[in-house]
Amino acid sequence: MPSEWKTDKEKAEALNNSRPFDVHRWSDFQEVNDAVDRLHEMLNGLEDFKGKKAATKRNVKTVVLDLYVAWLVDPTKYISYPRSKSSYKQGRYNELHISFASVPIIDALEELGFVENWLGFFSEHGRSRLSRMRATTKLINLVKDDFKVTLDMVSYHEDRECIILREKDEDGRKIDIDYNDTNYTIHARVGLKKYNEILKETSILCEGYPESGTVCSGGSEVPIDPTDKFVRRIFNNKSWAQGGRFFGGWWQRIPKEWRKRITINGEPVREPDYSGHHITMLYTLEGIDYWTEIDRDPYKLEGVEHSPRMRGLLKELLLIALNANTKQTAIKALNKKITDNVAAWRDTGPSSGRDFRWVRQEGVDLNNLYDALLNKHKPIAHNIGTGVGLKLQNYDAEIAEVILSTCTEQGIPILCIHDGFVVPEYAWEFIEKLMELAYTQIMGNLSKGKIKPTAKVSGTRLEYNAEQISKDISEMLDSVAQSLGFTNGSKLSKGEIVDPKKLKAFQEAVDARLQSGGNSSVDIKRIVKLPSESADGEEY
Numbered sequence: 201m202p203s204e205w206k207t208d209k210e211k212a213e214a215l216n217n218s219r220p221f222d223v224h225r226w227s228d229f230q231e232v233n234d235a236v237d238r239l240h241e242m243l244n245g246l247e248d249f250k251g252k253k254a255a256t257k258r259n260v261k262t263v264v265l266d267l268y269v270a271w272l273v274d275p276t277k278y279i280s281y282p283r284s285k286s287s288y289k290q291g292r293y294n295e296l297h298i299s300f301a302s303v304p305i306i307d308a309l310e311e312l313g314f315v316e317n318w319l320g321f322f323s324e325h326g327r328s329r330l331s332r333m334r335a336t337t338k339l340i341n342l343v344k345d346d347f348k349v350t351l352d353m354v355s356y357h358e359d360r361e362c363i364i365l366r367e368k369d370e371d372g373r374k375i376d377i378d379y380n381d382t383n384y385t386i387h388a389r390v391g392l393k394k395y396n397e398i399l400k401e402t403s404i405l406c407e408g409y410p411e412s413g414t415v416c417s418g419g420s421e422v423p424i425d426p427t428d429k430f431v432r433r434i435f436n437n438k439s440w441a442q443g444g445r446f447f448g449g450w451w452q453r454i455p456k457e458w459r460k461r462i463t464i465n466g467e468p469v470r471e472p473d474y475s476g477h478h479i480t481m482l483y484t485l486e487g488i489d490y491w492t493e494i495d496r497d498p499y500k501l502e503g504v505e506h507s508p509r510m511r512g513l514l515k516e517l518l519l520i521a522l523n524a525n526t527k528q529t530a531i532k533a534l535n536k537k538i539t540d541n542v543a544a545w546r547d548t549g550p551s552s553g554r555d556f557r558w559v560r561q562e563g564v565d566l567n568n569l570y571d572a573l574l575n576k577h578k579p580i581a582h583n584i585g586t587g588v589g590l591k592l593q594n595y596d597a598e599i600a601e602v603i604l605s606t607c608t609e610q611g612i613p614i615l616c617i618h619d620g621f622v623v624p625e626y627a628w629e630f631i632e633k634l635m636e637l638a639y640t641q642i643m644g645n646l647s648k649g650k651i652k653p654t655a656k657v658s659g660t661r662l663e664y665n666a667e668q669i670s671k672d673i674s675e676m677l678d679s680v681a682q683s684l685g686f687t688n689g690s691k692l693s694k695g696e697i698v699d700p701k702k703l704k705a706f707q708e709a710v711d712a713r714l715q716s717g718g719n720s721s722v723d724i725k726r727i728v729k730l731p732s733e734s735a736d737g738e739e740y
Contacts (some may be wrong), residue, residue, distance in 0.1 A: 634719045
């Protein structure tokens with residue numbers, strides 16, 4: 201047991217910090233090939249490997265590259281791997297034909313001091329655990345220092361399957377299954393391969409992101425693996441009509457607030473997304489164009505607090521309810537999510553993502569929220585709690601495919617976040633319009649021509665400009681306030697009480713500053729509270 205582990209609990213926690221063995225790692229760089237040749241030579245120098253074909257360079261390369269990438273991204277992270285022959289199946293999802301030969305290679309690397317290896321165990325009555333491996337300093341020194349292998353030399357094999365079909369096994373676990381290709385899967389694969397090719401050649405960075413990662417709402421730290429740019433489409437329940445969303449890329453896993461710091465080929469980005477995506481889809485299928493005929497915030501419920509925190513809770517509730525088969529199942533799943541969120545905040549402290557502690561602290565009745573959501577959306581209420589979510593995901597994936605394929609053809613690299621996209625700022629207006637057209641095209645076909653549905657895209661240039669103007673005004677208020685000797689500044693926009701005697705001087709100074717910059721005036725009385733206001737704090 202390593203010296204830093206003082207108890208079995210510490211050992212278990214350390215080994216649980218792991219990810220699965222990635223059998224798709226590959227590189228054709230000469231530096232990598234030279235390192236693999238050296239390791240292969242050393243392996244074959246061992247008595248157990250003399251004359252064996254098991255120590256193939258292909259298997260050695262995949263094992264070593266995955267160990268190397270894992271160490272570079274997070275030196276504390278282990279790689280979990282199976283030691284049974286049945287786990288190394290050949291076929292569609294193992295394009296490199298990585299075999300059980302990987303297991304004796306790992307054992308031999310351990311014997312040579314290149315790998316730290318912890319065997320797993322199986323329990324019929326308790327929790328089983330796969331074996332764990334992690335690169336030692338000796339392996340890192342050989343690959344990184346002796347052969348000068350860098351992270352940007354590592355990628356995935358070009359034949360990696362990107363169209364995935366899944367089903368649940370007898371234990372309810374989702375597993376990848378083989379399938380016969382159709383015109384649909386062939387077309388989808390061709391388009392997605394082109395998209396992955398453009399991602400592979402694109403520089404995608406996140407400025408200022410901590411190397412160790414940030415803590416998400418689930419309590420886990422999420423570092424960025426720069427090689428993680430491969431995107432797949434995953435279909436569910438053995439059906440090409442369920443799921444099919446685009447999964448993959450480190451940008452889908454980092455907290456939302458960090459995505460605004462992404463750069464694409466050095467360009468700043470914006471993140472337009474569809475407002476009330478699945479809700480408006482369901483209305484479209486009922487022959488109702490939500491944004492034309494109703495045009496109200498789908499998460500503003502009668503008699504329910506309207507705030508960012510409640511909106512976040514309602515979005516989680518709806519997402520879960522659309523994928524659950526009953527109300528009871530939905531409430532149970534949401535309760536678990538909230539419990540896990542509360543535990544994460546308790547165990548790891550402040551984290552990124554949503555904070556649901558207030559739901560427990562204030563005793564929010566989730567059953568009442570569920571009922572209020574159905575009451576708000578009576579025309580589509582019969583769909584909620586029926587498991588329709590995977591069908592809707594299939595629709596939004598078809599919309600995303602139109603957008604991704606069009607941008608790929610235009611040479612514009614964009615990142616998919618299911619119902620939204622991270623896009624280079626220079627292409628913002630083009631993609632905003634494209635999103636509207638794609639929605640009308642796909643959902644119009646699904647409505648069988650009953651309506652020509654419209655979409656509302658948020659995160660648009662208009663909204664961004666409004667946010668920027670607000671920010672500029674706040675900074676200006678701060679500057680003027682300080683020049684007058686008091687420091688309310690941008691806090692005025694939060695309704696801070698101001699001395700009326702100073703208000704006139706402040707207003708005059710603000711008007712002068714705005715006019716000198718060629719801007720229209722701002723009525724300060726509309727963004728502050730005066731002591732003479734009514735008790736309910738209503739603003740002027």
